[in-house]
Structures are given as structure tokens and as C-alpha cells.
Amino acid sequence: MATRSPPPSSPSQSQRSQPPPTPPVSEPPPPPSTLTPPQQLNNIIDALIGAGDFGNWVNIISGTNPLVLPLSATLFIPQDDAIDHLINADPFMFPYHVIPQRLSFSDLQLFKSNTRLPTLLPGKSILITNNSKTNFTVDDSRVFQPDLYITATVAVHGVEEVLDYAVYGDGLDLLPKLNFSQQPQLVRPPPGPLMPEDEEPSDTSVAPPCIGVDFPAVFLVGCALVGFKIPR
Known part of the structure; x- marks a missing residue:
């Protein structure tokens, strides 16, 4: 006579009430917008070192107070050959190469020639002298x-x-003011006033278009002068 195997034991009440274990979840890296100014500056230095043609500017940035760099910024970095002939570094050189607004290359091409871009150096702006893609x-x-x-x-x-x-x-001094309480956006120069066809303009001089920001530039340049170190 065949013997029957005992039925499988059912799980106890305590075993049924316990949820399955949750696998560990690794924390995602922080987005770039949450980087602090020192972290952002270090990342820029790493990118310049990796490019291999901006070693002199790396020395300049390394001696700069990280708080000088705004949260949104565009930097124009000269190659080494352009700085080799400079015997004494100008403390105003770094803030003049920084625009307190993030502008990618595609953003820059939206501006016409003779457009001015404000910098961290008070009263000074960068001039777009040619807006063609190849030059x-x-x-x-x-x-x-x-x-x-x-x-x-x-x-x-x-x-x-x-x-x-x-x-x-x-x-x-010709720049309009922007409200930087919101996310910085690309700004187009405002169109000039319309004039009747039969009326001659009283002044034929035309000021170049520009963009501007309401920014504590004097404070930033002061930080730059305190944290700036001339490479030896």
C-alpha cells in the first residue's frame, strides 16, 4: 500500500505578515544646478586641464575666490599662447572674461554683431564682433x-x-536691466522706436545693441581682488 507524503506546511502567521526585503537603492548624483561654486570651479579646472591648452588660465582660476563665480555664468578662456606674453597678470582680467548668465554657443549665435554682453567687471562689456558660426x-x-x-x-x-x-x-551704461530673481534667460536687444518715412532722424549715431543684468558686480570684483593670485 502506497504511503502519502505529508502536505507542505503552510507559513506561519508571522511569516505571512512580513513584507519581502527591499533591495538597496543607490543615491543618484546631484544635478549640475546643485553644485556649489567651489565644486563648479573645480569641474571647470578639470575640463581645462583635460583640454590641454589652457594651463595658464588654470593657474589664474586656481588663485581666484570661488565665490566670485555666480551660479549662472559664461566664461571665455584664452589659450596658453595668448597669455604667455603677459608678464604681470591683470587682476581685472578674470572678471572681464565672465558673463553672469549662462550662454551656450548656440545661444551666442542668436545675437547680432555689435551686441554687448555684460561682464563681472563693473562698467565693462564684451562686444560680439562677428556672429558667423565658422568665425x-x-x-x-x-x-x-x-x-x-x-x-x-x-x-x-x-x-x-x-x-x-x-x-x-x-x-x-546703455544696458537695460534684467530681473535675476527668476531663472536667467537669453535676452534679445529691444527694437528701436518706429519713425515716419518722411521724418529725418535728428541724430544719426546708433548705439550698439546689448543685454544687461542687475548684478552686484562691485562685490564680485572685490572678491576677485582678494582671492586673486598672480602665478609665478
């Missing part, structure tokens, strides 16, 4: 490595020459 220049310096480093808040572009605020930097 885009600011202060007559060609952008030869666009979007060298780019995140949601910061854009870095490599330029061939040092930007000269003594030659190109004037004209910031």
Missing part, C-alpha cells in the same frame, strides 16, 4: 573651442586671444 568672435578673438565645458548653469568657451576691456569694454 564667431568676441572682442575680435575667435571662439575656437565652443562649449568646452557646459552644464545647465555654466558654459565655458575657448578663445584665441585675451579679451581687452581697455579697447572693447565700454558701453555698459
Whole structure:
């Protein structure tokens, strides 16, 4: 006579009430917008070192107070050949190469030639001298490595020459004001007033278009002067 195997034992009440174990979940990396200014500056330095043509500017940034860099910014970085001839580093050189607004290369191409971009150096702005895609220049310096480093808040572009605020930097007093309480956005120059066809303009001089920001630039330049170290 065949024997029957005992039925499988049912789980106890305590075993039925326990949920299955949850597998561990790794924390995702923080988005670029949450990076602190020192972290953002270190990432920019790593990108410049990786590009291999901006070692002199790495020395300048390394001696700069990280608080000088705003949360949203665009940096124009000259190549080494453009800085080799500079014996004494200008403490105003770094803030003049920084725009307190993130502008990718595609954003820059939306602006017409003779548009002015405000910088961290009070009263000085960068001039777009050519807006063509193949020969885009600011202060007559060609952008030869666009979007060298780019995140949601910061854009870095490599330029061939040092930007000269003594030659190109004037004209910031013509800029309109922006409200920076919201996310910075690309700003177009406002159109000029319409004039009747039979009326001659009283003044034929035309000021170049520009964009502007309401930004504590004096404080930022003060930080730059305190934290700036001249490479030896």
C-alpha cells in the first residue's frame, strides 16, 4: 500500500505578515544646478586641464575666490599662447572674461554683431564682433573651442586671444536691466522706436545693441581682488 507524503506546511502567521526585503537603492548624483561654486570651479579646472591648452588660465582660476563665480555664468578662456606674453597678470582680467548668465554657443549665435554682453567687471562689456558660426568672435578673438565645458548653469568657451576691456569694454551704461530673481534667460536687444518715412532722424549715431543684468558686480570684483593670485 502506497504511503502519502505529508502536505507542505503552510507559513506561519508571522511569516505571512512580513513584507519581502527591499533591495538597496543607490543615491543618484546631484544635478549640475546643485553644485556649489567651489565644486563648479573645480569641474571647470578639470575640463581645462583635460583640454590641454589652457594651463595658464588654470593657474589664474586656481588663485581666484570661488565665490566670485555666480551660479549662472559664461566664461571665455584664452589659450596658453595668448597669455604667455603677459608678464604681470591683470587682476581685472578674470572678471572681464565672465558673463553672469549662462550662454551656450548656440545661444551666442542668436545675437547680432555689435551686441554687448555684460561682464563681472563693473562698467565693462564684451562686444560680439562677428556672429558667423565658422568665425564667431568676441572682442575680435575667435571662439575656437565652443562649449568646452557646459552644464545647465555654466558654459565655458575657448578663445584665441585675451579679451581687452581697455579697447572693447565700454558701453555698459546703455544696458537695460534684467530681473535675476527668476531663472536667467537669453535676452534679445529691444527694437528701436518706429519713425515716419518722411521724418529725418535728428541724430544719426546708433548705439550698439546689448543685454544687461542687475548684478552686484562691485562685490564680485572685490572678491576677485582678494582671492586673486598672480602665478609665478
